[in-house]
Amino acid sequence: MASPTMSSDSFMLSTHRELTFIGDDDFYKKDTEVYQVEQIVGFGVIALAFFVTCYLTNRLSRETRELYEWNAIRLILPAAMFFMGLESMTLAMDYAHINIWRQWAVAIYMFESMCAPGIFMATFVATFLSYRTRSIPFCMVYRGPGRSTNSRSTTPDDEDRQTLIRPATMVVMMRVFTVAILMLSFGVNFDVVWDKPDLAGRTGWMTILTEPWQEDSSAHVVYSLLPMGMTSLSCLYFSALLWRYGSEFSMIVYPSSINPWIYTLVGSIIMFIGQFPGPDWFPLASNAGILVYLVTMLRLLHEVRKDILQAGDLGEFLHALGSENASNMVSEPASTNKEDPESPSTPYQIT
Secondary structure: OOOOOOOHHHHHHOOOOOOOOOOOOOOOOOOHHHHHHHHHHHHHHHHHHHHHHHHHHHHHHHHOHHHHOOHHHHHHHHHHHHHHHHHHHHHHHHHOOOOOOHHHHHHHHHHHHOHHHHHHHHHHHHHHHHHHHOOOOOOOOOOOOOOOOOHHHOOHHHHHOOOOOOHHHHHHHHHHHHHHHHHHHHHHHOOOOOOOOOOOOOOOHHHHHHOOOOHHHHHHHHHHHHHHHHHHHHHHHHHHHHHHHHHHOOOOOOOOOOOHHHHHHHHHHHHHHOOOOOOOOHHHHHHHHHHHHHHHHHHHHHHHHHHHHHHHHHHHHHHHHHHHHHHHHHHOOOOOOOOOOOOOOOOOOOO
8 A cells, every 4th residue: 555646845854754755856766657647547447446446345235234244345445445535546547646745644644553453353254254154263263172170080181181371361362453554554644653755655565575675664665564574474364264264165166166155265365465565666566456355355255155054954954854854753752562352462373
């Protein structure tokens, strides 16, 4: 995620980064004559795609009770898509040399800071919902036989299967991690740690890998890339878990491992790659990578919905089958072996 351009004068007079890339005297000055049209069209298309994806995600969550129950899917994920659409629209306007209202710049920074933690939390909840459908443990939480009060009944195999992290502890850890990403994002966008804005938020990892290390500016760039970097790696891990679930445990059996559950894995890789370009293409590549991942997340939520519905149908069938068998057993008369007193005790009469 990045911020648009403004003149170097307004950049120097601002108390925070405003919506600016690099001043005219900066070494990494971008050639506006070359990139202006591409950036305007690119950000315009990306903004429209974010808004459409937001609408479709909101409609899906409202149509599915299991998804609607979770705020991360019902509220946070569509909000992240909407905020990214607003940011992309603002970037397109700025590349078109439309003046950006200063208060709007502050609002965009606040919205932008919520996107990375929102994406992380939505991905975690989607993974949790998938594995909960089949009661399968994930993310270092293993479902063992439970801790018995009788120590003699616990075997070494049972000890190996004990829980590494309790579910409640895992939920708390996920929330703490989300808050940490949120604080990092606010620190980056409002220059809490560094007073002098530089390339932070305007370039990717390629600058760190190709340019000589500078103590202040390079560290600031790394700091600015941490929120989305941590989110991308976390989404990559959860996407791998989702792919494993779809290939091995899902209610719908696929003939190969190349199935719809792999979409978020591909999307998370693209999102991570989008954080690499230099200052010329980083804003567009970063937002495009996030868009691709959110589109794949929407596609995956459809798979999660189908899996939940299939599990529900199977549960209702088994419940109905069990009820029918129980009713048959109750209605069936008890068999009796009463003997007829007039009948002979043996099949033949001995004379």
